[in-house]
Amino acid sequence: MKYIVGLSPTILFIFYLDFLNRALFLLLLYCAFFEKYLLLSVTFYPKMQCEMCGSEKAELYKTKVEGVVLNLCKDCSSFGEVVAPVSKNEAKAKRAEKPAAEELEPEKEVIYLIDSDYASKIRSARERKGLKQEELAKRLALKESLLHSFESGRHEPSISIAKKLESFLGISLVRQEEVEIKQGKKQGQREELTLGDVIKVRKK
Ligand SMILES: [Zn+2]
Structure with missing residues (x-):
């Protein structure tokens, strides 16, 4: 010492x-x-989700509730009769199944398209109302030069402006189309959908 x-x-x-x-x-x-x-x-196994309250727990219990067996957390298992704990391998297998099921369903996205004859539609509707370009532009809080470029077909209106024109002039300029996104495109890549992809899908 x-x-x-x-x-x-x-x-x-x-x-x-x-x-x-x-x-x-x-x-x-x-x-x-x-x-x-x-x-x-704790480090390597995924947490499992309770089928009643949805909370993520490391341990779940097979519980019989009104004749149906559910995988429940400890709190929720008190609503029924516990049959057995859920094995980790079972939970892993269940988790692995999930993405496969999602891939089978083709992803769909709604896109908005402006009619190709928007220029003549806007012009004739404006003339029917007996308005000058300047007047219509003022009523819709648009620049006159912008409206002019729509009517001459040089510039396609944005969806929000087209909707304004639609409701004011009583015409239809925008149409919705549902497109299937190619499989294999994941959530993160969604925004990267190019015009080329959209055209390919529509041609099918
Ligand atoms: Zn629960």
Whole structure:
């Protein structure tokens, strides 16, 4: 004891760190081998979703509720009779099935298109109303030059402006079309749908 007390504080601190290190290592071994891979399971297994309240839990229980067996969390399992705990492998398999089912359903997206004869439609509707370009532009809070470029077919109106024109002039300029997005395009790539893709899909 006297010998240890005689060591410098720095050396003692290093011993202390070494001891902590060993203790942590032993704790990890203990957890892994004697506590049913507790640490590993928390790290590597996905959490499962309770089929009643939707909360994500590490443990679920097969519970019989009014004749139907559901995978429920501990709280919700009190509504029925617990049959057995849900095995991790079962949960993993269920999770793996999910994306496959989603791929079978083709993704659809609604796109808005401006009629190709928008220019003549706008012009004739305006003339029917007996309005000059300047007057119509004022009524819709648009620049006259912009309206002029619509009517001459140089510039396609945006969807929001086209809708304004539709309701004011009583004409139809915008049509909706449902397009199928090619399979394999995932959520993140959705915004990258190019005009080329849309045309390909429509030609089918
Ligand atoms: Zn629950």
